[in-house]
Amino acid sequence: MTPAMAEQRDVVSPDAEVDEHAVESALRPKRLDDFVGQGRVREQLSLVLHSAQQRSSVPDHILMSGGPGLGKTTIAMIVAAELGAPLRITSGPAIERSGDLAAVLSTLQEGEVLFLDEIHRMARPAEEMLYVAMEDLRVDVVVGKGPGATAVPIDIAPFTLVGATTRAGLLPAPLRDRFGFVAHMDFYRSDELELILRRSAEMLAVELDRDAAAEIAGRSRGTPRIANRLLRRVRDYAEVRGDGRLTVSTARSALALYEVDEQGLDRLDREVLDALLRRFRGGPVGLSTLAVSVGEEPETVEVVAEPFLVRSGYVARTPRGRVATPEAWSHMGVTPPSDAAFGAAALVEQDQEET
């Protein structure tokens, strides 16, 4: 996402803001038991880690996939903490050449956890080096240039790779196959987000009412990062305009001020829906036409607004364009013209049958 797009998005963007890293790391659960939600992932991971510990060996390589803000980095840190192992952090974009990766791999200590964030963005030659390292604990370092160049194999210490990606589909199969454990992070339920919010409130030393937690959770798009951010915005509001306590009415006023509605839709989401309903009678309409009508770049609408609108069931993508669902009409409180509503709903059903 470009900075301009991030600015557009602000309060409900699932991506971390530039100055958000410090507060995020303060709110990160440190152990598996403190990690809320993702029950299955937690249980599986606990088995992988503890059985390796019982055998006094290094656990399998772990791949975390899932959208931004769902807890991938958090899990990577928990893996190291649970194992009591040192943690090395790097990321796909930081590895431009295979030499960058060789430097990391050849200096790993035994049992070290290597966290490779955005693993799908690593350079191809480095990817190949990583396969060999994961499987054979070896890196082949090329010495010299041209016809005289030779590959010198170097043994590396047993380690656990924790890869994270928001785009598991972009990982080449041979790389994915070398992970012994692949965990997919899902969106969180409201009750899980409430728990996260209550825990964060405690750490931030703010008083958060139960129904205020529920109110914020419901607007957090299933994403802990957004929940924590909305909590901080509500706290700001409560401190300046109230007595500092986070009640449900403070939460509602604060979130209204930040233009986050009951379903977590923000201004851009609602503008897009509004144009789709009123101007294009529910669609189908092409993405660029829709973007122009709200004065945005098509990419902004596609990357920033559309995914959540589709996931929430307000918009469907059909081969003929974007279509509003019956839920969109009722959420926006717009009465559909009889033909448009039926047309759009029928289109959605028809396309679902086709796929």
Ligand SMILES: Nc1ncnc2c1ncn2[C@@H]1O[C@H](COP(=O)(O)OP(=O)(O)OP(=O)(O)O)[C@@H](O)[C@H]1O
């Ligand atoms: N299960 C959870 N319990 C409590 N807090 C969580 C949980 N998952 C995530 N968080 C909080 O949400 C924030 C974002 O999590 P994290 O950085 O792990 O996301 P991510 O998946 O790595 O995102 P990105 O794809 O942007 O790197 C952290 O501050 C963390 O405190």
Ligand SMILES: [Mg+2]
């Ligand atoms: Mg991360």
